[in-house]
C-alpha cells in the first residue's frame with residue numbers, strides 16, 4: 581500500500597476535541613452535537629491524530645478503564661473513535677494510527693468494538709467475546725414465572741441510580757469476564773438520556789430489584805416505544821442493560837420486562853452466549869437469537885497479560901508466540917499457574933504449542949477454546965496432550981460478555 585509520507589501522526593492536544601469528534605462523526609456518519617460529558621471524558625494524551633497540512637484527518641483514542649478477566653479486574657486500553665476522513669482512506673492512515681497506539685499503550689491488553697469484523701484482525705486483534713442480540717416475540721416466549729414480593733421492584737431516578745448501580749456492575753465483573761468498569765463521570769454519561777438520543781422511544785427507565793433486606797441487587801435500563809398495529813397495540817420494549825448477579829433479581833427483572841403491558845416485541849443487544857434467560861423461558865426460539873463478535877482484544881504485552889488473569893485448572897505449558905507488530909511479544913513463554921499463583925516467563929525450553937498473539941487474544945477472556953484454532957491450523961500442538969491441557973486452563977466457567985459499545 582502506498583504510504584502518504586506528508587501525513588503526521590502525533591498525540592492530540594486538549595484543544596482538538598472538536599476536530600477529533602468531527603472526523604469520527606464524519607467517518608461514522610453521525611451528527612456531532614454538543615456533548616459536555618464527552619468533552620470531559622476526552623483523554624487527549626491518550627488520543628492520536630493524523631494530520632494533513634495541519635488538518636486533522638484521522639484519529640484513534642484509548643480510554644483509561646478496567647476490564648474483568650478470568651479471576652480479576654485489570655487495566656485495559658479501551659480503544660474507540662477510530663476514523664479516517666473519506667478523502668484520505670486506504671492510504672495506510674489507520675494502520676499508522678493503530679500500529680503506534682498498540683506500541684504505546686501502557687496496558688497489557690487493548691479492547692474495542694469493531695464497526696466491521698474485517699478491520700482489526702490484521703493488527704493482531706481477535707474477537708474474544710461473542711455478543712447475542714434478541715428480538716423476542718413476547719406472545720410466544722413464555723416468560724419466567726414466580727412470586728414477586730410487594731416492594732421487590734422499584735424505579736430510580738438517574739441521581740439515585742448513580743449511588744446504587746456501580747456496586748452491582750462490580751459484582752457482575754466478578755461473575756463474568758469482558759465487563760468494563762465505569763468511573764462516576766462515565767456513569768453520568770451512561771445515564772444521561774438526552775432527548776435527541778432516544779430514537780423515538782421513551783425516556784430511560786431504571787428499574788431495580790431489592791432483596792429481603794431492601795438492598796438493590798439488580799437493575800435494568802430500558803425504554804418503550806408506542807406502536808399501534810392493524811389489530812391493536814404492538815409496543816416495543818428495548819432493554820439497554822440488565823445486570824443482576826443474584827438469581828432472584830435476574831428472574832424477577834426479566835419476568836417484569838417480558839410481561840410489559842401492550843407490548844409485542846422486546847429487543848436486547850447485550851446478552852451472553854450462555855445467557856441464563858435461555859433456561860428461564862418456555863420457548864427459547866422466540867428469543868430469535870443472533871450471535872456476532874462483540875469485544876475484540878489485542879495483547880500488547882504477552883508476559884504481563886498472561887500473568888494478569890487466572891486459569892480454570894492448574895497449567896504448565898510453553899507457548900511459542902509470534903507477533904508481527906510488537907517484537908517483544910515474539911518468543912517462547914512458559915506459563916505456569918495454580919489458583920491465583922500465576923507466572924509467565926521467557927524460556928528456551930521446547931514449545932508445547934505454537935500460535936500467534938491473535939489466538940492468545942481470542943482465548944484470553946475464556947470464551948473461545950484454543951482447540952478451536954487447531955482445527956484451522958492457527959494453533960499447532962508440538963507436544964501431544966498440550967492442546968487439551970491449555971484449552972481447559974484458558975476456558976472460564978461463564979462466557980465473557982461486553983455490556984456496552986464504547
Ligand SMILES: CC(C)(COP(=O)(O)OP(=O)(O)OC[C@H]1O[C@@H](n2cnc3c(N)ncnc32)[C@H](O)[C@@H]1OP(=O)(O)O)[C@@H](O)C(=O)NCCC(=O)NCCS
Nearest residue numbers: 607608662663664669670671672673674675694695696698
Ligand atoms: C476503517 C477506517 C478507519 C480505515 O482507515 P484507512 O486509513 O482507510 O485504513 P488503511 O488504509 O490503513 O487500511 C489498512 C488495511 O485495512 C483494510 N481496511 C480498511 N478499512 C476496512 C474495512 N472497513 N473493511 C475491510 N478492510 C478494511 C484496507 O483495505 C487495508 O488493507 P490492505 O493493507 O490489504 O490494503 C476508515 O475506513 C473509516 O474511518 N471508516 C469508517 C469509520 C469506521 O468504521 N471506523 C472504525 C470504527 S471501529
